Amino acid sequence: MLWSKSFIPTLREVPQEAESIAHQLMLRAGLARMLVAGVYSYLPLGLRVLNNIKNIIRQEMNSAGAGELLLPALQPQELWDKTGRNVQMEEIMIRFTDRRNRKMCLGPTHEEIITELVASNVSSYKQLPLILYQIQTKFRDEIRPRFGLMRACEFIMKDAYSFDINEEGLDKNYKLMSEAYNRIFKRCGLNCFTPEADSGVMGGSLSHEFMALADSGEDTLWACAQCAYASAKNIGNCPKCGLGIIEKKAIELGHIFKLGVKYSQPLSALFTDEKGNRLPILMGCYGIGVSRMIAAIIETSHDQNGIIWPKEVSPFDILVLPLNITDAKSRELAFKLYAELNSSGVEVLLDERDERPGVKFKDADLIGVPLRVVIGEKNLKNNMIELQFRADKRVEVINVEEALSKIREAVQGAG
Ligand SMILES: Nc1ncnc2c1ncn2[C@@H]1O[C@H](COP(=O)(O)OP(=O)(O)OP(=O)(O)O)[C@@H](O)[C@H]1O
Ligand SMILES: [Mg+2]
Ligand SMILES: [Zn+2]
Structure with a gap:
């Protein structure tokens, strides 16, 4: 969605x-x-x-x-x-x-x-x-x-x-x-x-x-x-x-x-x-x-920031969060990941709103999806994105090429 x-x-x-x-x-x-x-x-x-x-x-x-x-x-x-x-x-x-x-x-x-x-x-x-x-x-x-x-x-x-x-x-x-x-x-x-x-x-x-x-x-x-x-x-x-x-x-x-x-x-x-x-x-x-x-x-x-859904009841498996949707490269990757994850049966929510990162992060914490992938311009220059875990706030910086397999792995394990 x-x-x-x-x-x-x-x-x-x-x-x-x-x-x-x-x-x-x-x-x-x-x-x-x-x-x-x-x-x-x-x-x-x-x-x-x-x-x-x-x-x-x-x-x-x-x-x-x-x-x-x-x-x-x-x-x-x-x-x-x-x-x-x-x-x-x-x-x-x-x-x-x-x-x-x-x-x-x-x-x-x-x-x-x-x-x-x-x-x-x-x-x-x-x-x-x-x-x-x-x-x-x-x-x-x-x-x-x-x-x-x-x-x-x-x-x-x-x-x-x-x-x-x-x-x-x-x-x-x-x-x-x-x-x-x-x-x-x-x-x-x-x-x-x-x-x-x-x-x-x-x-x-x-x-x-x-x-x-x-x-x-x-x-x-x-x-x-x-x-x-x-x-x-x-x-x-x-x-x-x-x-x-x-x-x-x-x-x-x-x-x-x-x-x-x-x-x-x-x-x-x-x-x-x-x-x-x-x-x-x-x-x-x-x-x-x-x-x-x-x-x-x-x-x-x-x-204090919001819900932390247990894996099996979470409204979505993963939230894809591009920090700046007006950046062409971020947008392209966000929609590409969204389509690929969707077609492999992962329940994805894509925050494609043109909002400040602070607003998106606050909402993300509030709705409590256990796993999110953050796409930022700076990381993208090095071909990297971030996997963030809602429960323990752990962050994993991963390569764009390995994103799909890493995300699938994390979706299986998160919770
Ligand atoms: N008003 C209510 N709103 C939401 N859930 C309820 C409500 N009443 C009961 N339930 C849920 O339905 C379950 C089965 O109903 P049951 O008739 O055994 O409840 P109850 O003994 O009346 O519950 P309670 O003591 O909380 O009023 C309860 O264990 C509870 O989880
Ligand atoms: Mg009762
Ligand atoms: Zn005891």
Whole structure:
């Protein structure tokens, strides 16, 4: 992409409304804009990051054997009456009556919908086990939307649901999802803890939260300074290595539950076992805050100048930055590299704006592409250009002839 065509409205000043670092940088880097409190538009850079995260999630879900579907956001309240959650989730549900006088809501989550779908399409043990997932917009009338994408009223979630004939099956799928989650967060550059959690409104016997440490987090956990151990409450010392555990603020990125028959019973999601008995399906549900992850990644990966994207989620692999686009030689090389990298499958952003180098460098730091190639007149006289690494500010001066191979190498390795 060319910078001037990409709609990247960066901001020099820290916006008034932004309460957290992630919120500030998200606005300053031109990733998203607020429509009303808790409701955001994703601009091209933000959408690229979102799509990268979605792709990682899809790859890991698919390889765990989960099937993707897409359920409606528009739902009848009637279904929610059957589980009692129309009352239980009253405060956060966005509800209304349509022109046919049907009582409807915008889905805050999808246990009821998927359970009813499976109830009417699965009847035998032969059709189980099954894991289904979707990546979809959820609506919650949150009491206090804040920190930008962190707590929004319209946000994107990945929700998965498992269906099993017995406890062993449920345990196996629960473990499978938990492992997939660890891979997803790792690939997105997020260091996650999983303290044992309270299953609250979802019910069921067991649940785990996936938490990233961050000062702006709304949750508290007790973490060991030495190992990856964390607990939901203060239990004194780390059971793994005996050291004291310390109170930390954390962001909840994912939550998984063993639901058992909580939804299958009231919604009659039954199967026939080998002996002909009709039994309720055992369920699990597994959520990830996809849009919240963007905020969490920024919160945990930035410096005073801007975002530092982990390689796999970065909106671009590389930024090509000619210092003076009006210099014919710089311009020619910049567009040549741009074309060559593009055609070899590298995601390139070319800052072809006629702006001062200072402006371009400030914007480059802000938007946080991990790797950039800087083309300057002085270096070019010696047939040289610079490779710059965003994270550690390392600079490598390289020959123009070896640029392509060096850049490809760096793109593979950066991050
Ligand atoms: N208002 C929101 N804005 C953005 N992401 C959210 C929001 N609410 C929940 N999420 C994300 O969706 C995931 C699954 O949803 P779940 O219903 O388990 O969340 P929750 O327990 O209500 O989260 P929280 O305690 O933060 O309100 C959460 O782990 C979180 O990452
Ligand atoms: Mg909530
Ligand atoms: Zn420990």
